[in-house]
Amino acid sequence: MTATDQSQGGDAGGDAGGPGGGPGDGLEEIPPEPAGFLRRHVFSTDHKVIGRQFLFLGLSFLAVGGVMAMLIRWQLARPGVPVPVVGGLLFGRAGGLISPAAYTALFTMHGTIMIFFAVTPILIGGFGNFCLPLLIGARDMAFPRLNLASFWTMAAATAVLTASFFVPLGPPQAGWTAYATLSTAIGAPGVGQTLWVVAIYLNGASSVMGAVNYITTVIRLRAPGMTYLRMPLTVWGFFLTSILNALFVPVLAAAMVLLFFDRVFGTQFFVAGTTVGAGGDPILYQHLFWLFGHPEVYILIIPAWGIVSDLLSFFARKPAFGYRVTVAALVGVVILSTVVYGHHMFTTGMSPLLGESFMVLTMIISVPTSLLFLNWLGTLWRGASRMTTPMLFCLGLVFTFGVGGLTGLYLADVVADMYLHDTYFVVGHFHLIMAAALLLASFAAIYFWFPKMFGRMMSEALGKWHFWPTFVSLNVVFMGQLLIGYAGMQRRLYDPSVYEFLRPLLPLNRFISRAAYVLGASQLIFVVNFFWSLFRGQKAPKNPWAVGTLEWTVASPPPHHNFDRIPVVVRGPHELGHPAARALGKDWLGQDEGPVRPSADNATDGSTDGSPPDGSTEGAA
Amino acid sequence: MHIVLPHDASLDGHLVDGVIGYLTLTTGLAFLAVLVFLLIAIVFHRERAGRTRAHHTHGNRPRDRALTFAVALVMFVAIDVTLVARTAGELSGRFWRYPDGDPNALRVEVTARQWSWTFRTAGPDGRFGTGDDVVTLGELDVPVGRPIYLKLRSRDVVHSLYLPSFRTKIDAIPGSTTRLWFQAQEAGRFEIGCAQHCGVSHYKMRGLLIARPEGEYHDWLARAETDSRLRGDAALPVAGEADGWDWETGR
Numbered sequence: 067m068t069a070t071d072q073s074q075g076g077d078a079g080g081d082a083g084g085p086g087g088g089p090g091d092g093l094e095e096i097p098p099e100p101a102g103f104l105r106r107h108v109f110s111t112d113h114k115v116i117g118r119q120f121l122f123l124g125l126s127f128l129a130v131g132g133v134m135a136m137l138i139r140w141q142l143a144r145p146g147v148p149v150p151v152v153g154g155l156l157f158g159r160a161g162g163l164i165s166p167a168a169y170t171a172l173f174t175m176h177g178t179i180m181i182f183f184a185v186t187p188i189l190i191g192g193f194g195n196f197c198l199p200l201l202i203g204a205r206d207m208a209f210p211r212l213n214l215a216s217f218w219t220m221a222a223a224t225a226v227l228t229a230s231f232f233v234p235l236g237p238p239q240a241g242w243t244a245y246a247t248l249s250t251a252i253g254a255p256g257v258g259q260t261l262w263v264v265a266i267y268l269n270g271a272s273s274v275m276g277a278v279n280y281i282t283t284v285i286r287l288r289a290p291g292m293t294y295l296r297m298p299l300t301v302w303g304f305f306l307t308s309i310l311n312a313l314f315v316p317v318l319a320a321a322m323v324l325l326f327f328d329r330v331f332g333t334q335f336f337v338a339g340t341t342v343g344a345g346g347d348p349i350l351y352q353h354l355f356w357l358f359g360h361p362e363v364y365i366l367i368i369p370a371w372g373i374v375s376d377l378l379s380f381f382a383r384k385p386a387f388g389y390r391v392t393v394a395a396l397v398g399v400v401i402l403s404t405v406v407y408g409h410h411m412f413t414t415g416m417s418p419l420l421g422e423s424f425m426v427l428t429m430i431i432s433v434p435t436s437l438l439f440l441n442w443l444g445t446l447w448r449g450a451s452r453m454t455t456p457m458l459f460c461l462g463l464v465f466t467f468g469v470g471g472l473t474g475l476y477l478a479d480v481v482a483d484m485y486l487h488d489t490y491f492v493v494g495h496f497h498l499i500m501a502a503a504l505l506l507a508s509f510a511a512i513y514f515w516f517p518k519m520f521g522r523m524m525s526e527a528l529g530k531w532h533f534w535p536t537f538v539s540l541n542v543v544f545m546g547q548l549l550i551g552y553a554g555m556q557r558r559l560y561d562p563s564v565y566e567f568l569r570p571l572l573p574l575n576r577f578i579s580r581a582a583y584v585l586g587a588s589q590l591i592f593v594v595n596f597f598w599s600l601f602r603g604q605k606a607p608k609n610p611w612a613v614g615t616l617e618w619t620v621a622s623p624p625p626h627h628n629f630d631r632i633p634v635v636v637r638g639p640h641e642l643g644h645p646a647a648r649a650l651g652k653d654w655l656g657q658d659e660g661p662v663r664p665s666a667d668n669a670t671d672g673s674t675d676g677s678p679p680d681g682s683t684e685g686a687a
Numbered sequence: 688m689h690i691v692l693p694h695d696a697s698l699d700g701h702l703v704d705g706v707i708g709y710l711t712l713t714t715g716l717a718f719l720a721v722l723v724f725l726l727i728a729i730v731f732h733r734e735r736a737g738r739t740r741a742h743h744t745h746g747n748r749p750r751d752r753a754l755t756f757a758v759a760l761v762m763f764v765a766i767d768v769t770l771v772a773r774t775a776g777e778l779s780g781r782f783w784r785y786p787d788g789d790p791n792a793l794r795v796e797v798t799a800r801q802w803s804w805t806f807r808t809a810g811p812d813g814r815f816g817t818g819d820d821v822v823t824l825g826e827l828d829v830p831v832g833r834p835i836y837l838k839l840r841s842r843d844v845v846h847s848l849y850l851p852s853f854r855t856k857i858d859a860i861p862g863s864t865t866r867l868w869f870q871a872q873e874a875g876r877f878e879i880g881c882a883q884h885c886g887v888s889h890y891k892m893r894g895l896l897i898a899r900p901e902g903e904y905h906d907w908l909a910r911a912e913t914d915s916r917l918r919g920d921a922a923l924p925v926a927g928e929a930d931g932w933d934w935e936t937g938r
Contacts, residue, residue, distance in 0.1 A: 166887045241884045247861055248844040253801075253886055339861025340842050348845055348861055383734065387746030388755055413847060413882075414858045415865035418783050422775060429767040436759040441746065443721065444755065446728040448742035453733060461729065468721055472714040475766065481774045481782065482706045485854040488847060488882035552707075554693045554851040556882045559890040565878055567693050567851060574690065643741035653740060 096205070099626035109218075111210035112626060113195045116217050118519060120191030121512075123217075123224065124184050129589075131179040134172050136586050141169055143572075143579035145561045166560045170239040171258075173558055175231075177242025178262065181366070181500065182269045183224055188508045189369050190311075191220065191276060194304045196519060198280055200617035200624060201301050203289025203633045203658070208282040216275035223268035230261035238262035241558065243359070246336030246351035250328050260329050267322040270315045277311035280304055289616070289658075291635035295393065296657065298615050298639040299386060302393055303372020306400045307365050314361040314404070321354035352411055360407035364399060367499060370507030371396065371438060374460045376639065377510055378442055380613045381457035382449030383653055385640040388441040395441070398434035406431055412483045421480050428478035435471060439464075450643070454611070455529030459510035462537045463503050466544075470498030473548060491551025497544040505540070509533075509592070516596075517610050521623040522603030528595035532588060539585035546578035614656040615639045633658035693851040696877055696898065698870035700854035702777050706770070713766045782855075785836065785868050792834040792868070795827065799839065799846035799859035801885055802892040810912050821911045822920035827879065827896045828911070829871055830904035836868045847883035850896065856882050871898035 100106055110116060137156075140149055141164045148154075153162025164172070195213065199206055207213045231237045235256025240249035249259055284305045288297070297305075327333040334346040379386035386392060408416065408424030416424075442464055451457065473495040476482045486492065509532070516524045555568050562568040562575070609618040616633055617624070641647070641655035692704060732738075744751070786792035796807040796815065806827045810819030829835045839848060839859040849856040850869065857867040879894030899907060 166890070170884075170887050170889075239887065245845055245884070248884065248886060253844045338863075339844070340840075345862065347863075349863065382732075382741060384741040384743065385745045387744070388751060389745060390747060391752060391755060413856055414860065415863075418778065422778065425774065426771055429763075429771055432767055433759055433763050436762055437755060439721075440755045440758055443724055443728065444746050444751070446725070447732065448744075449728070449732050450734040450738050450741040451729065451732060461725075464725065465722075468718055472718055475714060475770070476707065476710050479706055479710070479770055479774050481703055481777050482710065484782070484856060485700075485703045485707070485851075487856060488849070549690045552692065553690050556849060556880055558884040561890050564890055564893055565880060567878055571690075640745075643743045645743060 096627045096630075109214060111206070111214050113199050113207045113210070113213060114519070114624065114628075116213050117192050117194070117196030119217050120187040120195060120220070121193075121519075123220065124187030124189075124192055127179050127224070128184040128188065131176050131184050132586055132589065134176040134179070136582060137164060138169070138172050138176060139579035139582040140164070141172075141560065142562070143576040145563060167236060167239065169560045170558075171237040174238050174241050174262075178227070178238075178266070181242060181362070182266060183227065185366055185500070185504050185508070186269070186273065187220060189366065189504065189511070190273070190304070190307060191217070193300075193373070193508075193511050193515065194276065194280055194308075194369065196515065197300055197617065198283055198304055199287065200518070200620070200628055201298050201615055201639075202284065202287060202292050203616045203629060203635065204283060204287035205627050205629060205632070207279050208286055209279045212275050212279050216272045216279065219268055219275065220272035223265045223272060226261050226268060227265035230258040230265065233257040233261065243355060244325070245355075246325065246328070246346075246348040247339060249325060249351075250337050252337065252339070252342060260326070263322050263326045263329065267319055267326070270319045270322070273311050273315045274319075277308040277315070280308035281312060284308075289633050289635050292657075293635075295390065296635055296638045299372040299375040299389070299392060299396075300369070301372070302396055303369040303375075306396055307368045310361045310365045310368075310400060310403065314358045314365070317354055318358035318362075321351060321358070324354075325351065349411075349414055352414065353407075356407040356410040360410065361403045363496070363500065364403040366504055368396060368399065370463065370504055373507055373511050373514075374463050375438075375442065375445075376615075377456055377460045377514060378445045378464075379640045379642065380611060381454055381460070382446050382451045383642045384445055384449040385638070385642060386441070387444030387447075388437075389638065389640065391437055392441045395434035395437040399431060399438070402427065402431040402434065409478050409483070412480050413487045425478055425480050429475070432471070432475065439468065439471070454513075455524070455526055455533060456510045456514040458530065458533045458537075459506045459513065462533065463506040463510065465537075466498050466502040466506065466541060469541075469545065470495060470503060473498065485554075486551060488557055489551035490547045490555045490557060493557055494544050494547030494549075494551055497547060502540045502544055506537070509536075512596075514611070515617075516599065517606030518617055518622050518624065520600055520603075521606050521621075522599050523606050523610060524599040524603060525595050528591055528598075532591040532595060535584055535588035535591075539581045539588060542581035543578055543585055546574060546581065550574060550578070612652065612654055614641050614654045614659070616657055619656060619658060636661065694877075695852060695854065696871055696873050696875055697850075697853035697855075698872050699777075699781050700852070702781060703854035706774065706777075709773070710766070710770065713769075717762055717766065785866060786834040787836075789834055789836075792836045793829060795829075795835065795837045797827075797837050797839040797848060797859065798842060799848070799881075799885075800842040801844060802881070802888040804848070804879065804892070804894045808908075810915075811908075818916060819912050820920065821908065821915045823911070825894045827894065828904065828907055829896065829898050830901045831871050831874050831898050832901065834868055834870050836866070838864050838866045840864050844885050845883050846881050846885045846892065849880040849882035850877065851880065852877040852896075858883060871896075874898050874900055874903075 137149060148162030149157060149164060157164055157168060236258055238259045240254050240259060247253055284301060324335040328335055328337055334344040336348050336351045337344040337346045338348055375386055375392055406424060406428040408420060409428045412421055476486055477492060477495060513524055513529055550571055553571055555562055555571055606622040608622055619633060620629060635657045637655060637657055639657055643653050644655050647653055647655050695701060794809060798805040803825055805822060805824055807820055807822045809815050810821050812819055839857060841859040841861045843861060846859040847856050848859060853869045855867060855869055857865050859865060875898055877896040879896050881889055881892035885892060
């Protein structure tokens with residue numbers, strides 16, 4: 067069934083919820099595809115091309131950040147032993163040894179790259195761009211040229227960040243959080259830290275451009291009938307994330323501007339201490355950083371939640387359990403995420419009232435989060451799950467997110483945090499969320515949308531070979547870090563054996579490192595699968611996963627203009643296992659598929675459920 | 688591999704361990720329940736011969752929602768609310784009840800710098816900034832059984848005084864003064880760490896806390912006071928101000 071004949075049969079009633087400026091009959095002029103190579107593949111305004119560009123950029127930096135993680139793990143497992151294979155190349159002057167300065171630069175750049183230059187471009191830049199217009203039935207983003215600018219600003223940011231490796235006094239070393247005053251001229255006099263500030267600023271500018279574009283696209287360009295409550299949860303995820311991005315990345319930008327002034331023009335916003343006799347406030351930097359930084363955690367995880375909520379439903383062959391509760395929970399998390407950041411600062415001596423308030427607010431955020439989580443379980447329950455590769459990665463996320471989320475409670479508690487703060491417990495906790503859960507979601511998204519992106523299937527067998535070692539080893543690594551932190555080891559120690567009480571932890575650190583090498587090596591399976599599938603993979607059909615969202619109604623890969631005719635949406639995104647579909651010999655109904663048997667359709671819905679399944683009663687707010 | 692908490696030598700460390708233990712128990716049980724549910728769903732509710740169709744529900748019925756909300760609420764009350772109540776009591780009753788008026792408390796000025804700790808006590812006259820101040824570098828000497836009340840400043844970057852055997856830490860921040868109190872319940876040598884990344888030699892910023900019984904502490908203090916006086920330590924620019932800083936009124 068094609069998009070064209072579906073929309074002809076579409077129920078006109080669905081138009082009621084369509085956005086005002088939406089395409090009327092779906093037949094307005096289709097913009098021609100640009101002809102030149104540069105305009106098609108490099109400076110393209112096509113969201114699908116930009117999405118792929120972000121994806122490749124993010125995956126490249128994921129590899130760089132991953133290698134850095136391996137080097138960090140080498141140092142923790144074998145302090146004082148030259149790095150094998152790459153040691154001579156990277157640390158030649160030190161005889162292959164990682165020096166304390168190199169180690170400091172490694173963990174600084176590992177964090178910076180992974181958060182700002184790997185996960186952000188893969189999930190938000192890559193899949194946000196690729197999916198949003200296709201999933202809501204639009205021909206492109208609302209502002210295609212802003213989209214182009216967003217990618218190339220990100221590219222400029224990566225260039226500046228890369229340059230910081232090659233300047234006098236070396237790369238930035240103040241940690242990815244770049245706390246003042248360590249990140250000011252007092253602690254980091256080199257040019258590298260200044261370039262870091264510029265790179266983060268540019269990265270933020272790129273994110274804000276993307277955010278404004280995504281928000282506008284979702285509000286203005288939804289296809290007729292695509293009410294807010296018929297949007298796939300993936301779209302909800304990107305939409306809400308963009309709102310947080312637009313609100314809080316500017317706070318980070320402000321911090322970066324002030325830090326830049328402190329470093330370059332000699333202002334003293336954050337500079338204090340008797341060494342320099344200045345009267346600024348380093349804690350102000352922490353407030354600004356975490357006012358952005360905690361929403362940032364949700365900025366990254368909410369798209370992952372959205373994707374996983376959709377994919378669990380698709381592969382369990384069941385509608386997403388409690389769709390509206392899930393949406394409400396996501397909105398609740400977004401709102402609460404703006405008022406919890408103080409739990410990063412419990413040990414700065416904040417006032418008791420403030421400390422307890424942040425603790426209580428942080429605890430409250432566990433309510434919407436558990437609703438979301440319980441709905442995932444509800445989706446799986448009594449399903450007929452197909453254990454495809456994307457499904458395995460989603461289930462992996464459910465597991466690691468469970469552990470990661472629950473360990474957050476320890477750190478939200480002021481008393482436990484007095485001991486656990488700045489230990490490896492924190493490292494393990496946020497890696498379970500920011501690394502494990504986000505990577506699993508990214509891989510799920512790649513395996514799921516690869517056919518639509520590149521027109522070829524990825525190998526399922528290699529995908530499963532990729533999943534199992536990845537899943538096992540990343541849990542060993544990050545849960546091991548939780549244990550190391552429980553035993554008291556601080557973060558960012560070049561050589562923990564300086565402390566007597568940490569010496570017994572060396573065997574565990576070695577074990578974690580070995581698991582980390584397995585985790586790193588397992589990704590080679592993915593690289594092979596990715597490139598092999600890209601060129602030799604089986605040609606992808608239009609709808610390989612047999613699901614009903616709009617991107618699967620067009621060719622794989624979609625034409626330049628996505629939809630020959632803008633589809634008319636008549637139901638929600640998760641009509642799987644639908645009794646009415648059985649008459650058609652399948653178990654799913656497309657979002658734009660005309661009512662097969664309207665009366666039977668309604669009757670079945672009414673009998674199995676208390677409310678309309680497609681959210682048709684809800685208007686487009 | 689033997690993964691344990693560091694030895695607890697403090698008066699209130701068991702409260703911290705108690706919270707951690709409580710959380711491990713409750714979240715462990717909750718996660719176990721989730722895991723069982725998940726495993727059943729994965730093993731038994733998967734597509735195979737004889738199970739080709741999923742149960743069709745949107746989970747939007749009132750009883751579906753009631754169940755979801757009930758489970759979330761039970762977990763919230765059992766874990767979060769209980770925890771907050773317990774923690775709030777411990778904070779106001781112990782950790783945040785600073786021994787300001789306690790004449791028995793030992794007051795210590797802590798100055799952090801890259802990459803060492805300086806500790807200054809008032810000496811026999813009980814006043815800071817006088818000739819009998821006792822200044823030690825990298826070593827904090829305390830008596831057992833008395834509250835130790837620290838006020839901290841940093842000369843350069845943010846550091847964090849970390850006492851694993853006392854289950855606590857507090858940042859030392861340039862430009863402001865932070866405080867911390869604890870009490871040693873047994874004599875011994877315990878490590879002091881820096882928990883906040885403070886530059887390339889952060890890992891070397893180790894100190895030692897030596898807790899002695901009251902009598903031994905007094906002997907030590909007498910010796911240290913003489914040493915300090917001979918070295919002229921009291922005149923050392925601690926935290927940059929020529930005469931140390933006024934412990935009581937620090938910002």
